[in-house]
Amino acid sequence: MTPFRYEKPADTAGAVEISRRAPAARYLAGGTNLVDLMRETIERPETLVDVSHLSGEIRDIDGGGLRIGAGVKNTAVAAHRSVRERYPLLTQAILSGASAQIRNMASVGGNIMQRTRCLYFYDDASRCNKREPGAGCDALQGFTRNHAILGGSASCVATHPSDMCVALAALDASVQLEGPRGARRSLNLTDLHRLPGNTPEIETGLQPGELITAVELHPNRFANRCSYRKVRDRASFAFALVSVAAALDLADDGSIREARLALGGVAHKPWRARTAEALLAGKQPAETQFRQAADAELSAARPLPHNAFKIELVKRVIVSSFVALAQRKEASA
Ligand SMILES: Cc1cc2nc3c(=O)[nH]c(=O)nc-3n(C[C@H](O)[C@H](O)[C@H](O)COP(=O)(O)OP(=O)(O)OC[C@H]3O[C@@H](n4cnc5c(N)ncnc54)[C@H](O)[C@@H]3O)c2cc1C
Numbered sequence: 072m073t074p075f076r077y078e079k080p081a082d083t084a085g086a087v088e089i090s091r092r093a094p095a096a097r098y099l100a101g102g103t104n105l106v107d108l109m110r111e112t113i114e115r116p117e118t119l120v121d122v123s124h125l126s127g128e129i130r131d132i133d134g135g136g137l138r139i140g141a142g143v144k145n146t147a148v149a150a151h152r153s154v155r156e157r158y159p160l161l162t163q164a165i166l167s168g169a170s171a172q173i174r175n176m177a178s179v180g181g182n183i184m185q186r187t188r189c190l191y192f193y194d195d196a197s198r199c200n201k202r203e204p205g206a207g208c209d210a211l212q213g214f215t216r217n218h219a220i221l222g223g224s225a226s227c228v229a230t231h232p233s234d235m236c237v238a239l240a241a242l243d244a245s246v247q248l249e250g251p252r253g254a255r256r257s258l259n260l261t262d263l264h265r266l267p268g269n270t271p272e273i274e275t276g277l278q279p280g281e282l283i284t285a286v287e288l289h290p291n292r293f294a295n296r297c298s299y300r301k302v303r304d305r306a307s308f309a310f311a312l313v314s315v316a317a318a319l320d321l322a323d324d325g326s327i328r329e330a331r332l333a334l335g336g337v338a339h340k341p342w343r344a345r346t347a348e349a350l351l352a353g354k355q356p357a358e359t360q361f362r363q364a365a366d367a368e369l370s371a372a373r374p375l376p377h378n379a380f381k382i383e384l385v386k387r388v389i390v391s392s393f394v395a396l397a398q399r400k401e402a403s404a
């Protein structure tokens with residue numbers, strides 16, 4: 072591990088100020104991803120700015136939404152009564168990830184900002200444009216079972232590994248940011264992560280030194296009909312091959328007032344499936360409609376040599392998720 076300085080600021084403004092003065096700084100939350108990367112010398116920050124004690128509350132906000140501090144641990148988010156009752160999709164997604172021990176350490180901010188699990192990114196004997204811009208990408212000629220089928224580029228085909236973010240994308244969450252000199256702004260979660268294009272090393276829309284302070288959720292109409300399904304090689308402690316966050320809001324006549332759909336394990340960012348959502352609005356919640364919507368969304372898929380199976384797999388998970396949600400009884404949901 073490369074030597075580094077450690078700072079523990081008193082508040083978020085202090086954290087951002089340290090980061091402004093020391094550009095080769097990284098925020099440290101639970102450390103479950105960053106410290107691993109430092110051990111492998113893939114990340115070499117000169118300064119670690121500890122934010123694990125900051126932004127640690129969950130509270131109601133005006134209009135019926137919920138604000139979740141960036142420092143809240145994943146376990147605490149999943150177990151919080153308001154999250155379980157009003158945003159069960161989020162609880163399901165978080166509990167499908169990692170292990171209990173890691174969720175106890177991992178924070179909301181760190182989960183959003185965690186880096187890809189592409190094996191070639193972790194192996195410094197391999198060429199990787201994300202690790203070393205312009206070096207090339209050994210994944211493209213390598214083993215691509217876990218890589219992207221949507222939105223990839225000739226520079227990078229990595230996927231974003233978070234389960235939590237897939238649920239946040241479906242819930243239309245926004246991410247609250249604090250930058251140098253008190254500048255505050257909000258970004259939709261779906262706009263925060265980027266597709267790789269020619270610059271896979273730029274993974275998010277955060278400006279240098281910007282700190283995530285919270286995630287905000289709107290009031291949720293989908294609490295009775297939502298689900299997170301994750302397909303992986305092992306039943307626990309494994310990243311998604313594909314995952315599906317699905318939610319339905321049905322009108323009084325039984326038609327679909329609104330469908331929400333986000334996919335994990337398929338792209339460099341949590342993939343909000345807006346083509347499928349648009350096709351489902353106003354339709355009857357029938358299996359054929361769900362299949363057509365899934366086919367339309369995945370028509371843009373570009374499989375790699377070892378991951379064509381993901382296309383049919385994710386379509387089937389989309390259809391089975393929506394069929395089960397449509398059949399769910401309102402009262403028992
Ligand atoms: C064995 C293993 C299995 C896993 N399985 C899964 C899984 O199945 N599903 C899943 O979703 N995840 C999984 N994970 C990943 C885990 O969820 C992440 O490591 C964790 O969420 C990162 O949170 P952290 O607080 O530890 O972040 P850290 O490791 O502290 O930081 C991660 C990154 O976020 C940045 N950061 C942290 N806080 C902020 C902030 N407030 N603002 C801006 N930047 C910030 C850091 O600078 C760093 O770049 C697994 C991890 C391991 C080790």
Ligand code: SF4
Nearest residue numbers: 189191199208227228
């Ligand atoms: S897919 Fe992306 S992260 Fe993986 S080796 Fe290629 S450039 Fe690096």
